[in-house]
Amino acid sequence: MPLSGDSTILVPVDVSVTDPPDQGILQLLRPVNVVVLGYYPVPKQTAPAHLQADHESEAASRLDDIVNQFDSAGHEVEGVLVFTKDREDTIDRVADQHDCGAVLVPNEIGSIERILVPLRGDVNLERIISLVGDLLRMNDATVTLFHASSTGADPSQGEFMLRGAADRLSEDGVDPERIDWTLAEDDDPTSAIVNLAAEYDLVILGETEPTLRERIIGTVLTPVLDKIDKPTIIVRDID
Amino acid sequence: MTGGSSGELERNIGFLEAMTLGGGTMIGAGIFILPGIAAEGAGPASSLSFVIAGFVALLAALSLSELATGMPIAGGSYHYVNQALGGFFGSIVGWGMWSGLMFASAFYMIGFGQYLVAPIPFLDGRLFIVLLGLVGLALIVGVNYYGTEESSQLQNVMIGAETVIVLIYVAVGLFFIDPANLEPFAPTGPSGIIATTGIVFVSFLGFEIIATVAGEVKDPSRNIPLTMLLSVVLVTILYALVMLVSTGVLPYDSLGDSLVPVSDVAVVYLGSIGVVAIVAAAAIAAISSSNSSILAAARVNFAMGRDDLMSEHLNVTHDRFGTPHRAIIVTGAVTGLLVTAGLGVETIVSLLAEVASFSFLVSYSLVHVALVVFRRADPDAYDPSFRIPDLLYPAVPVLGILLTVLVISQMATVIILLGLGIVALGAGWYIVYARDQGFETGLITEALEPDISDAYRVVVPISNPDTQQDLIRLGAATAKAHTNDGTPELVAVNVIQVADQSPQQNVAAERLTHQRELLEAAQQHATEMDVRLQTRAVTGQNVGETILETLIEEDADQVLLGWQGSLTKDEAVFGPNLDPVVEQAPCEVSLVTLHNERIGSPIALAGPGPHAPVAARRAVEFATLDNTVPTLLNVQSSTASADPIARGEETITAVAERAGIRTDEFETKVLVSDDIEDTILDAVRDYDTICVGLSERGEAARLRFGTIAEQISQQATGNVGIVRGPYDSTSTKTEPVETVEPK
Numbered sequence: 001m002p003l004s005g006d007s008t009i010l011v012p013v014d015v016s017v018t019d020p021p022d023q024g025i026l027q028l029l030r031p032v033n034v035v036v037l038g039y040y041p042v043p044k045q046t047a048p049a050h051l052q053a054d055h056e057s058e059a060a061s062r063l064d065d066i067v068n069q070f071d072s073a074g075h076e077v078e079g080v081l082v083f084t085k086d087r088e089d090t091i092d093r094v095a096d097q098h099d100c101g102a103v104l105v106p107n108e109i110g111s112i113e114r115i116l117v118p119l120r121g122d123v124n125l126e127r128i129i130s131l132v133g134d135l136l137r138m139n140d141a142t143v144t145l146f147h148a149s150s151t152g153a154d155p156s157q158g159e160f161m162l163r164g165a166a167d168r169l170s171e172d173g174v175d176p177e178r179i180d181w182t183l184a185e186d187d188d189p190t191s192a193i194v195n196l197a198a199e200y201d202l203v204i205l206g207e208t209e210p211t212l213r214e215r216i217i218g219t220v221l222t223p224v225l226d227k228i229d230k231p232t233i234i235v236r237d238i239d
Numbered sequence: 240m241t242g243g244s245s246g247e248l249e250r251n252i253g254f255l256e257a258m259t260l261g262g263g264t265m266i267g268a269g270i271f272i273l274p275g276i277a278a279e280g281a282g283p284a285s286s287l288s289f290v291i292a293g294f295v296a297l298l299a300a301l302s303l304s305e306l307a308t309g310m311p312i313a314g315g316s317y318h319y320v321n322q323a324l325g326g327f328f329g330s331i332v333g334w335g336m337w338s339g340l341m342f343a344s345a346f347y348m349i350g351f352g353q354y355l356v357a358p359i360p361f362l363d364g365r366l367f368i369v370l371l372g373l374v375g376l377a378l379i380v381g382v383n384y385y386g387t388e389e390s391s392q393l394q395n396v397m398i399g400a401e402t403v404i405v406l407i408y409v410a411v412g413l414f415f416i417d418p419a420n421l422e423p424f425a426p427t428g429p430s431g432i433i434a435t436t437g438i439v440f441v442s443f444l445g446f447e448i449i450a451t452v453a454g455e456v457k458d459p460s461r462n463i464p465l466t467m468l469l470s471v472v473l474v475t476i477l478y479a480l481v482m483l484v485s486t487g488v489l490p491y492d493s494l495g496d497s498l499v500p501v502s503d504v505a506v507v508y509l510g511s512i513g514v515v516a517i518v519a520a521a522a523i524a525a526i527s528s529s530n531s532s533i534l535a536a537a538r539v540n541f542a543m544g545r546d547d548l549m550s551e552h553l554n555v556t557h558d559r560f561g562t563p564h565r566a567i568i569v570t571g572a573v574t575g576l577l578v579t580a581g582l583g584v585e586t587i588v589s590l591l592a593e594v595a596s597f598s599f600l601v602s603y604s605l606v607h608v609a610l611v612v613f614r615r616a617d618p619d620a621y622d623p624s625f626r627i628p629d630l631l632y633p634a635v636p637v638l639g640i641l642l643t644v645l646v647i648s649q650m651a652t653v654i655i656l657l658g659l660g661i662v663a664l665g666a667g668w669y670i671v672y673a674r675d676q677g678f679e680t681g682l683i684t685e686a687l688e689p690d691i692s693d694a695y696r697v698v699v700p701i702s703n704p705d706t707q708q709d710l711i712r713l714g715a716a717t718a719k720a721h722t723n724d725g726t727p728e729l730v731a732v733n734v735i736q737v738a739d740q741s742p743q744q745n746v747a748a749e750r751l752t753h754q755r756e757l758l759e760a761a762q763q764h765a766t767e768m769d770v771r772l773q774t775r776a777v778t779g780q781n782v783g784e785t786i787l788e789t790l791i792e793e794d795a796d797q798v799l800l801g802w803q804g805s806l807t808k809d810e811a812v813f814g815p816n817l818d819p820v821v822e823q824a825p826c827e828v829s830l831v832t833l834h835n836e837r838i839g840s841p842i843a844l845a846g847p848g849p850h851a852p853v854a855a856r857r858a859v860e861f862a863t864l865d866n867t868v869p870t871l872l873n874v875q876s877s878t879a880s881a882d883p884i885a886r887g888e889e890t891i892t893a894v895a896e897r898a899g900i901r902t903d904e905f906e907t908k909v910l911v912s913d914d915i916e917d918t919i920l921d922a923v924r925d926y927d928t929i930c931v932g933l934s935e936r937g938e939a940a941r942l943r944f945g946t947i948a949e950q951i952s953q954q955a956t957g958n959v960g961i962v963r964g965p966y967d968s969t970s971t972k973t974e975p976v977e978t979v980e981p982k
Contacts, residue, residue: 038246040246041561042561043560043562044386044534045383045386045387045562046386046562047452047454048248048249048454048455049248049454050556051556053541053545054555059246060246080247081246081247082246082247082248082249083246083248084249085249085455086251089251090249
């Protein structure tokens with residue numbers, strides 16, 4: 001099921017601290033629906049209901065503030081407030097319940113001018129490309145599609161995929177001038193992505209494991225997410 | 240759509256986490272410290288003490304499972320008892336659990352000290368045991384004060400390692416049992432076995448922790464009962480085996496002298512490596528059990544604070560760490576004092592264990608009572624997804640209470656006195672601190688009432704002191720006519736309308752006083768009328784909706800409402816408060832306008848409307864107030880049939896039959912006229928009271944009053960009762976009946 005046009009992105013926000021949403025994010029997510037997940041982290045020592053009793057109104061108003069800022073940017077925005085001991089657990093559940101196709105992993109963000117999209121050629125390709133198409137529709141950022149094939153493997157397959165993806169994007173109405181693709185020969189795609197990411201403002205990654213939780217705390221994605229200090233959008237695999 | 244003003248609580252505890260929480264706390268320190276004391280108390284038969292204690296815990300776990308799935312919210316036993324039995328017993332259980340957890344925690348920490356000291360002979364001595372216990376405690380309190388991210392992995396590894404060590408101990412030990420050691424099996428007899436049960440019960444506190452975190456358990460209807468029951472059963476088996484191995488490998492009297500019984504046994508067949516492993520496991524167990532206890536204590540405090548039974552000051556969460564730091568510090572401090580008491584009391588270990596057991600036994604017996612109360616009162620909000628099977632109810636709670644009494648009866652006097660002291664503390668706290676906080680008495684009164692759900696019940700909303708006596712009289716008259724299914728009952732309800740339905744709202748004192756006076760007067764009128772009356776004081780945002788809720792809660796058969804008689808010109812028909820009731824009440828509705836006090840001889844319209852029989856019956860019932868016989872009136876058009884009088888009589892007989900009233904209970908009157916409406920209006924003028932059926936409910940849920948009923952209500956000088964029958968509760972609409980007025 002492609003995401004075309006009405007993608008929904010989950011944006012987790014820690015509502016135990018006052019942290020205004022980044023202008024870059026507001027700008028970036030203008031063309032898609034947003035579910036703001038205001039999570040309030042609960043330490044192991046405390047009953048969630050206890051913190052809820054103490055901090056609910058304060059957390060709710062922070063969340064409302066953030067939701068309103070998204071609202072003013074013209075999105076369809078929904079806020080969900082959760083007191084949780086396990087953020088990943090909650091992100092997973094809320095993303096499922098609210099049909100979010102992707103999750104934003106926020107980081108320091110400025111203006112988004114260059115987007116890196118590493119592709120693995122997995123089933124998620126279609127979903128990733130339509131999300132990229134949605135996001136590019138309302139800003140001027142350029143996108144680089146990236147694929148690393150292992151040494152010795154036939155690079156033509158990777159090239160075929162990248163060209164196909166670029167074509168799809170331009171069919172979606174993205175100016176071909178803004179689309180670029182890079183094929184690398186590298187046995188360690190993780191460090192290749194991490195190195196490359198330094199030059200970009202946003203990374204959009206596809207999820208390959210069955211759950212997002214696996215991706216975030218599991219072995220595959222953790223090094224990437226740990227080392228990239230760029231905001232990242234993870235496109236969920238929800239087939 | 241904006242962010243909700245109400246937050247969700249994530250359920251983060253899955254099956255495995257709940258098992259390690261419950262089972263881990265239980266496999267904890269108890270198993271390493273208690274075998275010595277247990278062997279001393281009951282010899283090899285002490286494994287039976289563990290089985291009995293496990294059985295008592297299993298009964299409690301069954302009752303707790305049902306209550307926890309019915310109310311999955313933080314607080315555990317305390318919460319259920321408070322809801323069922325009110326603040327007095329809630330306070331006793333809250334304080335009992337809190338002190339029980341502190342005693343248990345101190346017990347674990349002393350055991351921690353004992354295991355660390357023993358392998359280092361030159362440090363032997365109580366001072367070091369106590370000091371080590373205090374250091375361990377300080378560590379736990381510190382970690383919990385600052386708060387930790389949920390990292391169950393480390394804990395799972397530790398509890399897993401500890402369980403494996405105990406399993407090896409049992410599995411290998413079984414081969415080293417010397418049957419001679421098991422003779423005599425029960426040197427102290429049955430009373431010794433029971434007395435030992437009282438000490439070792441402390442090992443089974445862990446499953447309760449699952450109930451205190453019930454609000455955080457994923458898929459609670461499956462995981463709560465499963466993990467509670469499974470952990471109790473597994474731990475019971477394991478403990479019984481540990482006892483069997485320990486008393487089988489070492490003679491029970493030498494085991495009884497040991498402070499570190501399990502490592503003394505292990506050294507026999509596992510050598511020094513075994514001892515190191517056991518010491519490590521014992522230390523981990525003590526720390527994790529004590530940790531769980533301190534956290535559970537903070538939750539009990541929070542739950543008590545939520546019910547105004549405990550100072551909010553204690554329950555503040557830390558600004559930065561988010562932890563209930565004050566509750567943790569206080570719990571830790573008292574636990575520290577209890578550990579320090581080990582300097583002066585030689586038998587401190589068994590004393591701590593036994594007092595903790597006492598407190599929890601008392602709590603669990605009240606939990607069993609709470610279960611019975613919930614089952615009896617059956618409040619709407621109580622809908623447990625796990626129910627104790629019918630076969631086992633009420634056997635489980637009854638047996639649970641009896642066994643508790645039995646175990647407590649075998650405890651030493653000093654323990655019983657200490658335990659009763661804690662109970663008295665809870666009771667005293669309620670009387671001194673909490674009673675003025677003004678919260679509810681629980682469901683106990685509802686549960687104690689005889690089961691009268693089948694009896695006829697008339698709900699009478701009252702708000703006006705001038706008319707309420709007459710309403711009660713009419714209600715009593717209709718109630719008394721229904722004695723078939725038990726003693727009928729009136730329910731007088733007064734609604735205080737409030738702007739906001741938050742539980743903390745403050746209703747102005749004078750409104751409460753007014754409400755109380757109204758309901759007291761109603762009670763008095765009921766006594767005069769010799770009818771049973773229950774009063775309900777409720778608050779709600781919408782009077783009509785609140786009355787509807789009451790009707791459903793009370794399973795009412797009829798609602799009798801006063802109506803001033805004027806139709807409103809705006810949206811509403813009878814008035815904004817009455818309309819929802821008349822439209823939606825699932826029971827019979829009688830709307831009465833009282834113009835004079837005399838009921839006299841009523842007349843009822845026995846026309847073709849669907850509610851005419853109910854109106855006729857109501858007329859019969861009202862007539863009993865003045866010992867009269869009502870008249871059923873039918874008006875026929877002269878052209879409608881050959882013999883209009885006979886046809887009118889037939890119609891009346893049919894209505895009376897449907898109403899179920901006997902022919903000697905009414906008189907008939909048939910009039911023949913071409914202007915039916917005028918004739919009716921003329922005819923009823925001579926009667927003191929007129930009963931008329933409401934027209935059928937119209938389309939789009941709008942009320943159709945019916946022209947006759949409307950005109951009567953507007954023109955009559957006598958009392959008017961507008962009546963409709965019950966709606967079928969299974970459908971929102973009555974079947975379409977060819978209605979209304981005779982043409």
